[in-house]
Amino acid sequence: MEAVKGESPGRGSGAELLSGASVKALLDSVDAFLFDCDGGNPIAGVIWKGDKLIDGVPRTLEMLRSKGKKLVFVTNNSSKSRSQYADKFRSLGLSVAQDEIFSSSFAAAMYLKVNQFPPHKKVYVIGGEGILQELQLAGFTALGGPEDGEKRVQFKSSGFFEHDKNVGAVVVGIDPSINYYKLQYGTLCIRENPGCLFIATNRDSVGHMTDLQEWPGAGCMVGAICGSTEREPVVVGKPSTFMMDFLLQKYHINTSRMCMVGDRLDTDILFGQNAGCKTLLVLSGVTTQSELEDSSNRIQPDYYTGKVSDILELLGE
Amino acid sequence: MEAVKGESPGRGSGAELLSGASVKALLDSVDAFLFDCDGGNPIAGVIWKGDKLIDGVPRTLEMLRSKGKKLVFVTNNSSKSRSQYADKFRSLGLSVAQDEIFSSSFAAAMYLKVNQFPPHKKVYVIGGEGILQELQLAGFTALGGPEDGEKRVQFKSSGFFEHDKNVGAVVVGIDPSINYYKLQYGTLCIRENPGCLFIATNRDSVGHMTDLQEWPGAGCMVGAICGSTEREPVVVGKPSTFMMDFLLQKYHINTSRMCMVGDRLDTDILFGQNAGCKTLLVLSGVTTQSELEDSSNRIQPDYYTGKVSDILELLGE
Known part of the structure; x- marks a missing residue:
């Protein structure tokens, strides 16, 4: 990983506050921005807070696209397919293409595709409609799910409880x-069909x-x-890096040319670092600046800034 | 563990076939017999096969009781209480007292008792009626279960999903x-009530x-x-040894004076050995003599015999 460490006087090594100069360096060094969409909290996030887009997000994303950057909206939400997720974005006023979304439901289908899962085999699903849809879009036969x-x-x-002997994967x-x-x-x-795969969306x-609450x-x-x-x-x-492997295979983008953007240190930023990506923490979510700078915090992103649209402001575009 | 190793010519160390001499030595060295009741297979077992008692079991148990031995019927089945389990024994023609049964439902209640679980706290149950009954018999307030x-x-x-803040244990x-x-x-x-215990029956x-089948x-x-x-x-x-700790505390019987009787090497016998008990394998269940003697088998009980009633036959009583 090519580390870009902070240079603020008095703080020694650590995250660098995004500036006019560093935002240019970041854009030059990166071909893809991966945005975490799973806020650690429903009223704090990267792209939206609750039901509202965070100010300036649409224009910022448009600018990044215009510079040829690949955008990927990453979510562990497996209950929705990418198309259902795109609808959610649209309802918030954000136009996002289906292939800019990497949901864990899509990841499950792509895992099977990349690993040449035989099309005559079936997939049993414990989970939501989104998984079934993505499997079917990828050409697989899926059983189970909500029904x-x-x-x-x-x-x-x-x-006797009968099960289909042709099931070759359980998602x-x-x-x-x-x-x-x-x-x-x-x-x-899984126990009785020889070679049956066991795949977890997350x-x-x-x-x-x-x-108001967390649920299992x-x-x-x-x-x-x-x-x-x-x-x-x-x-x-x-935090599997399958997504990065997939982006490398499909778009030939290396992890060192990706930047993970998120609001949580122990999930988003750590995940990005472990995968070898650059990392950008936004303070519009669950992490405060004092938590970032606390001496007990061991996870330092390459960069941090207040919100996604700072990228646009700092570039002066 | 006080090992009693086999002396059969040509086999070196290993299990000893129960004989007239060794059965006397076993009875002299043991104060409690723990019988596994969970057959590895519904048609093979220690006490019964399917719906039928194995020949000679009632007379053998009677003899052991008459010699002052404590008998314990051990089961991981948590869906039944001891009283429901005693009914099952009775329906098979075997008279067993409630306090001779150690089910994992009872174990859960006794764990709370031994650890002075406060009586004003409640217990939430994911599981069957047997757990609720045992908790109530032990004086605890139980919620959840089948209802x-x-x-x-x-x-x-x-x-908002409300839960009782007075729940101090989940079984x-x-x-x-x-x-x-x-x-x-x-x-x-477990996540929100401070100090809430998380107890698994097994x-x-x-x-x-x-x-015909296994189920989760x-x-x-x-x-x-x-x-x-x-x-x-x-x-x-x-395979927790809580049962042995409980028997030691309640009846002052040390594990070295207990004999675990079972039909499976990798569960019953290994469990008994790990707890420091003597072990007796019966061949009326899933393990064959050739599996026992196979060179790949690393688990050797102290003794083995065809069936429980051999104890009676070999004593000549």
Whole structure:
């Protein structure tokens, strides 16, 4: 990783506050900007706060695109497909193309594609509609998902729970309609179908299903299947670097030419650093400047700034 | 552990086939016999096969009791209470007292008792009726269990999922009516109630809910809560040695004076050995003599015999 360390007098090494000079250096050194869309908090974020875009975001993104930068909006949300996610952006007044979105539902489908998953094999889904849609768009046959949410199991001693022997992968994401039927179906596929893959969209412990509270995340359903199968999954969402591998393969952009933009030190920034990306912390989210500068904080992004649109302001464009 | 190794010519160290002489030595050296009741297979076991008692079991148990031996029937099945388990024994023609049964549902209640869980605190249960019954018998207030099986969650952005702040422990066992409501309830208690305990009846990956198949076991539900809470549970059923600690405290029997009787090498026998018990493998279950004697097998019980009633036959009583 090509480190760009701060030079402010008195702070020694550490994050550098974005300036007119450093923003130019950053733009010259980077071909892709990866924006984290999963705020650590529903009312603080990188692109939006709650239901509102953060000021200046659309113009900033437009400028970056006009300079030929690839933009990627990254989310571990697997319940939506990219197209559903694009609708969400549009409803906020932001025009984002489907191929600028990298959701963990899409990541699961691309993982299978990149690894030449045989098209005659099927995929069983524990999770939302978004996963099914992305799998189908990629040409795969997907089973399960929301329609298995109302299925119940019968424990007759002579009964037999049938599962499809052609399932070659089980994809697990957040699933608010999780039940014993789905757990048994996924477990049987992984335990009994030879070579069956076990793919987790992500392992986030909790997420904001509602504004006021956190709810069990994909890590909950993934943990359940780990427990029943004694297997560990392949994780395709953050903090796995599958996304970077995919961008390298598809757009020939190396991680050293990517900049991860996020509002959390222990997830976004650490993830970007571990992948070998440059990192930019925005203070419009959960991290305050004093937390960043606290001596107990060991995670220093390359750059930090107040909000995404500072890129535009500092360039004077 | 006081090892009693085999002396059969040509086999070197290893398990000793139970004989008239060794059965006397075993009885003299042991004050408690722990019988595994969870067959590795529904049609092979230690005490019963399917719905039938194995020949000679009742007379053998009677003889052991008459010699003052404490008998303990050990099961990781948490869906039944000891009283429900005693009914099962009775239906098979075996009279077993409630305090001869050590189920993981009972273990959960005793863990709280031994650790002076405050009686004004409540316990949330993900699992079956057996856990609720044992908790109530031990004087605790239990919430959840089967009655939460039909509850559904609402994701209104202004809605709020309430949980009882007085819950001081969450007990998780096998739960065929697992749902997102229960997962959220247990997760909130563990994440938000200060000091809340997380207790697993056991972590068996699968179990025989029906004769023909395995189904996700308590390890599945426990894995889910591990995933959403980023916590590890206290396990009270096998292979935890909490049972031995409890027997020592209640009956003053040391593990070196206990003999674990089971039909599986990698669970029962290994568990007994790790706890410091003597071990007796019976071949009426899943393990064959050739598996026991195979050079790849590293787990050697102190003794082995065909079936439990051999103890009676060999004593000539």
